[in-house]
Amino acid sequence: PESWKKAVRPNTKAFFGETIANPKNDVLDIAAVAKVAHDHGVPLIVDNTVATPFLIRPIEHGADVVVHSATKFLSGHGNAVVGAIVDAGKFDYAQYPDRFKNFNQPDPSYHGLVYAQALGVGSAFGANLAYIFKIRLTLLRDIGAAVAPFNAWLLAQGLETLSLRIERHVDNAKAVATWLESHPQVEKVNYASLASSPWNALAKKYCPRGSGSVLSFEIKGGVEAGKKFIEALNIFSHVANIGDVRSLAIHPASTTHSQLTPAEQLQAGVTPGLVRLSLGIENIADIKSDLEKAFAAAK
Template identity: 50%
Template sequence: MTDHRFDTLQIHAGAAPDPATGALQTPIYQTTAYAFKDADHAARLFNLEEVGYIYSRLTNPTVSALASRVAALEGGAGAVCCSSGHAAQIMALFPLMGPGLNIIASTRLYGGTITQFSQTIKRFGWSCTFVDFDDLAALEAAVDENTRAIFCESISNPGGYVTDLPAVAAVADKVGLPLIVDNTLASPYLCRPIEHGATLVVHSATKYMTGNGTVTGGVVIDSGKFDWSTSDKFPSLSAPEPAYHGLKFHEALGPMAFTFHSIAVGLRDLGMTMNPQGAHYTLMGLETLSLRMEKHVANAKAVAEWLENDPRIEFVTYAGLESSPWHERATRLCPLGAGALFTVAVKGGYEACVKLVNNLNLFSHVANLGDARSLIIHSASTTHRQLTEEQQIKAGAAPNVVRLSIGIENAADLIADLDQALSAATA
């Protein structure tokens, strides 16, 4: 199936007509457990000698179909689905980390991720150093003997910054560490980080993959290309795993080691499981991903160009604009478009942003993105309010900035709505 093109894979990968009923859509397997054929069959499943279903905290046919489809779309060896994008980030780190270890992350990240990495992971004994990934020398210098991963977003939320993935991947290769890339804003239709050197890719399936604001979910995709046994840094994958009767995952499972560890140990013990109904909705959303992303990108470009030329606006951060400092990078890494999320600085500052949000009609004021509907949020007073003003500015969420997620409505209608709201906000 992997030799087919994207538009075909988004419909067919990971699925086939149900053998029992002939149902064309993947059924929602709403079950907790699965009957074993006999004791030997159960033992083979638990020994990972045979692929199958044991308990739905670990695997479920509906969820497995989604994992296989996303892995195909990203060009990965395998994938594991979980309960949210934030869960996916912890799942990605879990087999790699331990008390006293650290990661290096970009300063240009979603505010919730900055909080997760700067505060929450401390409770596990992990730590994070934030670095400007445009400074490759600083990135390399930040790595020490306890570093276990490098993390960035392909297109950052909220500023629309585009990471130079090949350059960052070269640093990761040099220091022998996996590169983890959050590809939520681009989706695999616009960018495939594994092709640019990523080891692991994470997604919030809540966003463009589902595309209609009905599901929370996350996915971790493994490239299958990292040699977990080249050093002693990743004992959960290279050495006998005490949490799974001493199995050496990389030795036994090769390119699928990370995926199987994430299921057999990660989902088993952390329980960050995606529910089958959510997986079903995301499978249906993926069937139209390329069509929606083309419309998202076309609308975003039209709206961004109009805003850039409006005297009530200080600047627009959309990488699809020729004026953007990231335009060349976006064209090179995301040739089909720079996504549909960007920020806008409104003249009049914080108060003007609040008035803009309150006067829009088509744009919904919500803490989400990637919906078919156009969305707006004032990040400094909501998603990034837990950060200092300095951190907000570094994250692209300054007090005079609003974040727009452009939907698939008519672009002229969106522009008209922004026009009347800006008039009210800057009167």
């Protein structure tokens, strides 16, 4: 929380963080950060993509807005481009008219509507709808970020099996993380549900079922070992996506972050041997067998 306090500036409009961070599985102290945000008169917006509502329900811990890349675990099969915004309706923008002018000044495109007054706390609707109506009435109109009907249907189908899938995702992730921790070619494993993780206490507090299925580890041998490891995988797909029923893997230093200098990669948290895994729902024996073959190729 202290680092968040130090980061506040006069023009700060919101705090933003991931409930479970990709790729190192850091866990956000939602309640503590929410208190700092509210003490400074700004909302806390969190990305709950990796955790999903099955593992963490951020609004219950003080978050004001929750966003999801529903392309990932919510739809579950990597076949639909969908995003979601969930507003808790708790933050009162009318209390800070100078900071949130778009909510407190007339909107000429809607006949002078003042969102914080007409749709906020104490409005005739009986709920604080200022934020979500602002999103729908202006940003959706101006940007056109509307989900395609078929993608919406795919998301609805995916939600029906969310709990079943996440349970299997997490079981596989826990098994792989524990196995990797004792592997001779692994220097470090980043997974909050491990007792060795610096984030384990927060994981127990916010996601006792498990800290998701996106984890990373440092393979001995640096960049070359990481590339050989990825190229030798068969069950795992080599893609930049996460949250698929299929297991996915990537070596950021040679792919997504390859245009950065080594110093810039380190600044972004990408070390030479960092490998990210998004564990799917395959049989755990098959997953471990595929990983072991890749380790053999990376020697």
